[in-house]
Amino acid sequence: MLKLKRIGIDTQNESIAYVDRHCQLFRPDQHRALKKVSITGEGGREVLASLAIADDEGIVADDELGLSEQGFSSLGLPxxxxxxxxPAVPPRSLESVRSKIRGATLSSDDIRNIVVDIAHHRYSEMDLAAFLIGSASFMTTDELLALTEAMIAVGRKLEWRQPxxxxxxxxxGIPGNRTSMIIVPIVSAYGLTIPKTSSRSITSPAGTADTMEVLARVNLSVDEMRHVVNECGGCIVWGGNVNLSPADDIMISVQRPLGIDTRExxxxxxxxxxxxxxxxxLVVDIPVGQSAKVRGMEDAVRLRKLFEFVGDRLGLHIDVAVTPAAEPIGRGIGPVLEARDVMAVLRCEADAPSDLREKSLQLSARIIELDPACRGGTGYARARELLDSxxxxxxxxxxxxLQGPPSMTFNLGELTHEVNAKVSGKVRDMDCYRLARIARLAGAPLDRGAGIDLLRKTGEVVEAGEVVYRIHAAHAGDLALATEAAERNVGFAVAPASLP
Structure with a gap:
């Protein structure tokens, strides 16, 4: 027996076990090649973890076993x-992963067993990457349905007792596209229940949860979330706190670094x-544009049909909106700037971004018209009335x-760099991917006040030397990185005034 110790290290979705190199009860040097170890405590509680060998007695003593924050929380012992x-027994489902790599079509049971093992952290990152890459190569619609059903089954499922x-x-893929934070209050004011669980950003300058956190607390428990929804008809919270589809969170942590983002x-x-x-x-927004995730209508239609196929079989009504995505939505890229835009639209301020307002109204209208009590064709007018009033x-x-104030006050980054137009004319193109990259280099979303303030958009006239956008950062090093990236490629093009 070893004594359990909590190691205050956030290892994201992977549990890490720390054992002193000189531990005589386990002798870690003999087991260092293990992919996983099994930690068992009172009541048969078990957690699987990757093994790390410690040479510093300040981390663990030779009679202790340390667990990272994730592993300690999962084990649930003091x-x-x-x-x-x-040593952990390798999951039997790995044989199905090997079959998938060889091009086999997996059964529903195969996929269910894989997802259960993923959700219980029985896969190493290498095992998980193998499954994701094998699935990315080829996946049938039946496999897609089985994967979705299995991911639902291994987590919590919320019930709202509403028809x-x-x-x-x-x-x-589109910076500044914070329509959810406008849609939720419009739709809840209309009278429909809309419990919005959102993600934090992984590769973009801001996720909905990052932006909402500028305005209110988002890490609510399930009971707190229920209270807000029961009182307000809606909420905007971080989904990671309520254990919905936990296998998905684990898979995303490996998908994103590998750049795997298949339709399925x-x-x-x-x-x-x-x-x-x-x-x-559910209304699904598929933005289509040259620098968006989906580049053309053919791909958008294929993706729409997949949503509809799976939604039909799950009993989920799907309405897919294919929207143009030639430029960022709104004027801000980054949590504080995007929160500013959202509140400007909700307050009906004269200078509120018209594109963010219009897209939010269009999508709100589609949701409202899902209500059988709404007369066809009146959704947009009702949404606009709720916003304007x-x-x-x-x-x-x-x-x-009701969600409560944010944990701290987030301010716009005080360090700035202005990017100017080289010639007079009209802003012709804006590269969503490039501008998002510059905003991330400036520190967004980790620094909530970092990002890009867009002073001109596509079609607007600029003079040579006029500021097109302003980079905000909290740290000089981040500002230097963002400035250097903007000097290499500013992310927009200006058509000279002499051109049509």
């Missing part, structure tokens, strides 16, 4: 509890989360009040 450590629970999801895996990820959140009706703003203020 520090000092007696635990045993042993209609609506939601909206954008597949991403995207559909399984989104729909497993929405069904687990209790949604009955201040009802949506009051709904958002109630949601913010």
């Amino acid at each position: 520090e000092g509890s007696p635990v045993t450590i042993a 209609m629970v609506v939601d909206k999801h954008c597949i991403g 895996q995207m559909v399984a990820s989104i729909l497993s989360k929405k069904v687990a959140a209790g949604s009955t009706h 201040g009802s949506a703003l009051r709904s958002m203020e109630r949601i913010m009040r």
Whole structure:
């Protein structure tokens, strides 16, 4: 037996076990080639973890076993509890992964066993990467359905006791596209239930949860989330705190570094989360543009059909909106700047971004018209009325009040660099990917106040030397990196005034 010790290291989705190199009870040098070890404690509680050997007695003593934050939380035992450590038995489902790599089509049982093992952290990152790459090479629609159903089954599923629970999801790739934070208060003010669980950013300058956190607390428990929804009709919270489709969170942690983002895996990820959140009706936004995730209508149609196929079989009503994505939405890229734009739209300020307002109204209208009580063709007018009358703003203020204030005040980055037009003319093209990259180099979303403030958009006239956008950062090093990237490629083009 070893004594359990909590190691205050956040290892994201992977549990790490720390054992002193001179531990005589386990002798880690003999086991260093193990992919996983099994940690067992009182009541048969078990967690699987990767093994790390410590040479510093300040980390663990020779009679202790340390667990990173994730492993310690999963095991659920107090520090000092007696635990045993042993080599973990390799999951049987790995044989199915090997079959998939060889090009086999997996059965529903095969996929269910794989997902259960993933959710219980029985796969190493190498095992998980093998499954993801094998699936990315070829996946049938039946396999996609089985994967989605298995991902729903291994996590929590929320029930709202409402005949209609609506939601909206954008597949991403467009900076500033914070329509959800406007749609939720409009739709909840209308009277539909819309419990919005959102992700934090992984590769973009801001996720909905990052931006909402500028305005209110987002790491609510399930009970707190229920209270907000029951009182307000909606919420905007971080989904990672309520254990919806946990296997998806684990897979995403490996997908993103590998650059794997297939249509099938995207559909399984989104729909497993929405069904687990209790949604009955979902509007999916697929932006299409030269620098978006989806570049053309042919790909958009294929993706739409996958959403509809899986949604039909899960009993989830899907309405897919294919929207143009030639430039960022709104004026801000980064959490503080995007929160500014959202509140400007909700407050109906004169200089509020018209594109963010219009897209939010269009998508809100599609959700409202899902309501059988809404007369066909009146959804847009009703959404606009709710926004212009201040009802949506009051709904958002109630949601913010009940979710609670943010943990700290987030301010716009004080260090700035201005990017100027080289010639006079009209802004012709804006590269969403490039501008998002510059905003991330400036520190977004980790520094909530970092990002890009867009002063001109496509079609607007500029003079040579005029500022097109301003980079904000909190640290000089980040500002230097973003400035250097902008000097290499500013992310926009200006058509000289002499050209049509």
